[in-house]
Amino acid sequence: MRSSDLFTQGIITMPRPFFFTNFVSTLDGKVAVTTDPKAYWPIGSALDHARMMELRRSADILIHGKGTAHAHRTVEHLDEKLAYAIVTHDPSDALVPFVQRASGPRVIIVTTDRAVVSEALASRVEVMRCGERDVDLERCAMLFEQRGFHRALVEGGPRLVHGFFERDLIDEVFLTWAPKIFGGECHDTRTMVEGPLFPPNKIRSFHLISAEPKGDEIFLHYARETHSYGAVSSEAIT
Numbered sequence: 001m002r003s004s005d006l007f008t009q010g011i012i013t014m015p016r017p018f019f020f021t022n023f024v025s026t027l028d029g030k031v032a033v034t035t036d037p038k039a040y041w042p043i044g045s046a047l048d049h050a051r052m053m054e055l056r057r058s059a060d061i062l063i064h065g066k067g068t069a070h071a072h073r074t075v076e077h078l079d080e081k082l083a084y085a086i087v088t089h090d091p092s093d094a095l096v097p098f099v100q101r102a103s104g105p106r107v108i109i110v111t112t113d114r115a116v117v118s119e120a121l122a123s124r125v126e127v128m129r130c131g132e133r134d135v136d137l138e139r140c141a142m143l144f145e146q147r148g149f150h151r152a153l154v155e156g157g158p159r160l161v162h163g164f165f166e167r168d169l170i171d172e173v174f175l176t177w178a179p180k181i182f183g184g185e186c187h188d189t190r191t192m193v194e195g196p197l198f199p200p201n202k203i204r205s206f207h208l209i210s211a212e213p214k215g216d217e218i219f220l221h222y223a224r225e226t227h228s229y230g231a232v233s234s235e236a237i238t
């Protein structure tokens with residue numbers, strides 16, 4: 001199967017990228033452990049890892065929140081063709097080890113208009129500013145589209161992807177159920193989406209595209225229920 005066959009959509013005509021996300025979860029709904037996360041990682045099997053790599057190959061850009069960028073040092077494992085963006089309020093020196101690519105385009109730091117970018121970081125990255133207090137994800141989407149990033153894989157983590165779901169920007173969800181139970185109380189672990197509860201009229205709904213058992217895992221693929229794509233308003237482009 002070609003990577004593009006994973007998608008239900010064809011050519012993207014909307015004024016923002018096609019956003020998709022990919023998570024692996026335990027049976028009890030945990031995608032990360034907050035204390036000693038490495039001891040609980042990886043959650044999925046080699047097959048899940050292969051799925052992740054396939055999805056990355058189908059993307060023009062990979063987007064991480066700073067928490068995920070820090071947790072995985074993804075920058076060391078990127079295909080040279082894949083652009084990589086890290087979203088943060090705080091583009092400090094501490095990010096330097098997480099932005100040094102052996103090859104490929106400079107990492108894009110997506111931050112606010114007012115954020116102070118350290119000199120050491122600024123010399124190594126491209127900085128994209130959008131938003132006053134927080135990164136305005138709709139505006140960021142427009143800027144990505146203008147840059148030619150038509151397929152954007154938002155791998156999270158849970159706090160970043162909450163913002164994308166809140167703005168109804170996620171078009172498809174890939175989710176692997178791994179046959180594990182972590183237990184824990186809410187402060188010990190994270191679920192796939194972490195942030196303020198959506199009001200009942202803002203619950204995001206998806207329909208099932210496929211459910212594929214492989215070994216002891218199930219690979220799920222969902223597409224958004226509405227196909228309006230939440231087109232970004234023209235006021236967002238300034």
Ligand SMILES: NC(=O)c1ccc[n+]([C@@H]2O[C@H](COP(=O)([O-])OP(=O)(O)OC[C@H]3O[C@@H](n4cnc5c(N)ncnc54)[C@H](OP(=O)(O)O)[C@@H]3O)[C@@H](O)[C@H]2O)c1
Binds near residue numbers: 037
């Ligand atoms: N199981 C899975 O499939 C999976 C997938 C991805 C990640 N994970 C796990 O998730 C954990 C990390 O998740 P997380 O929720 O703690 O972190 P995260 O979502 O990766 O990053 C959160 C950070 O991103 C920045 N951010 C998010 N939205 C922003 C906005 N609108 N404007 C400005 N900055 C924004 C903030 O950084 P600043 O604090 O710098 O402002 C925020 O603290 C890791 O343990 C990782 O392993 C699991």
